[in-house]
Amino acid sequence: MILTVTPNPSLDRTYEVPSLDRGEVIRATGERMDPGGKGVNVSRAVTAAGRRTVAVLPLGGAPGSLVADLLHAQGIEVAPVPVAGPTRSNISLAEADGVLTKINAPGPELTSTEEELLLETVRAQSRDASWIACCGSLPRGLAPSWYAALVARAHAAGTRIALDTSGPALLAALRERPDVVKPNAEELAEAVGRPLATIGDAVKAAEDLREQGAGAVLASLGADGQLLVEASGVWFGSARVETVRSNVGAGDSSLxxxxxxxxxxxxxxxxxxxxGAAAVQLPGSVMPGPADLDPDAVTVTSAVPVDRVLTEPVS
Structure with missing residues (x-):
């Protein structure tokens, strides 16, 4: 069982519009509503693969109830943490030419009591977990050190933990030695404080994170592929992708x-x-199942092309 923790989940509403014209009445041509948050997406991908998952997330108000209902409808077990503030509602405006405009709400501010309840719920639910995946930004009320506390508690209970976050929360958690961290190229560059121009730069940055405490670094480099840097070696993976339809949730599917x-x-x-390659070829935030995967399109090598210039260098 893979336990996911999403401290700041959302109810995501997407509206398809012909174009976005400020100050005008815009009539949507389509709409959908999805449970949102990086950990939520990991649970959705695990479920699509036919594996068991439990999603721990603070939920409040009518939006929180809708998130739980949508997850239950997808066959995902939910361990809700009741909070006083309403779960945030995010809005995406998808134009016909492919441009996506997102409006993300800040979400509720958790109290110290709710913070402790969230940690305790993770502890109680992690007894049968092979992994805990902690993903996304922290809501108001949780200090950047919150993920570090969660990693420490997970290790004390003997559970492996993967962390997908960025900024101060990532740096603070490294001292507790998370088993895996999963930055993208921008997050990796931010963590080490220098630009990334080549795959070799990304390898060196990942090694720096390991020196700071990460057990392994799984780095997403967009269209260039992914890196895995761990104690036993360094590998580079890539895949043929015929058509990119949406990269929403692709990193979560990879994790x-x-x-x-x-x-x-x-x-x-x-x-x-x-x-990850299967996810970008599916619409919206649809998570791939076994039938969507193409293992023959994937190449993994220990001969990392360190001199290759990144398609999208990070300055």
């Missing part, structure tokens, strides 16, 4: 694929790459 395949080594990286 799910990595953990499903054991969470270490080149086989797990191959699974991560396959899941």
């Amino acid at each position: 799910a694929g990595f953990l499903i395949a054991g969470g270490s080594g080149p086989d797990a990286l191959a699974s991560a790459v396959a899941h």
Whole structure:
């Protein structure tokens, strides 16, 4: 079982519009409503793979109830943490030419009592977990050190933990030695405080994070592929992608694929790459199932092309 923790989940509303004209009445041509948050997406991807998952998330108000109902409808077990403030509602405006405008609400401010209840719920639910995946930004009321406290508690209970966050929360958590961290290229550059121009730059940045405490670094490099840097070696993975339809949730799908395949080594990286490549070829935030994966399109090698210039260098 893979337990996911999403401290700041959302109810995501997407409206399809012909174009976005400020100050005008715009009539949507389509709409959908989804449960949102990086950890939520990991749970959705794990469920699509036919594996068991439990999603821990603070939920409040009518939007929180809708998030729980939508997850239950997808067959996902939910361990809700009741909070006084309403769960945030995010809005996406998708124009016909592919431009996406997102409006993300701040979400509720958690009290110290709610913070402790969230930690206790994770502890109680993690007894049967092979991995805990903690993902996304922290809501108001939780200090950047909150993820560090969660990693420490998970390790004290003997559970492996994967962390997908950024900024001060990521740096603070490194001192507790999370088993896996999963930054993208921008987050990796931010963490080490320098630009990334080549795949070799990304390898060096990942090694720096390991020196600061990360057990392994699974780094998403967008269209260039993914890196895995761990104690046993360094691997680079990529995949053929015919058509990119949406990259929403692709990184979350990759993390799910990595953990499903054991969470270490080149086989797990191959699974991560396959899941990420499948996700970008599906519409919206649809998570891939086994039928969507194309393992033959994936290449994983220890001969990392360190001199290759990134398609989108990070300055």
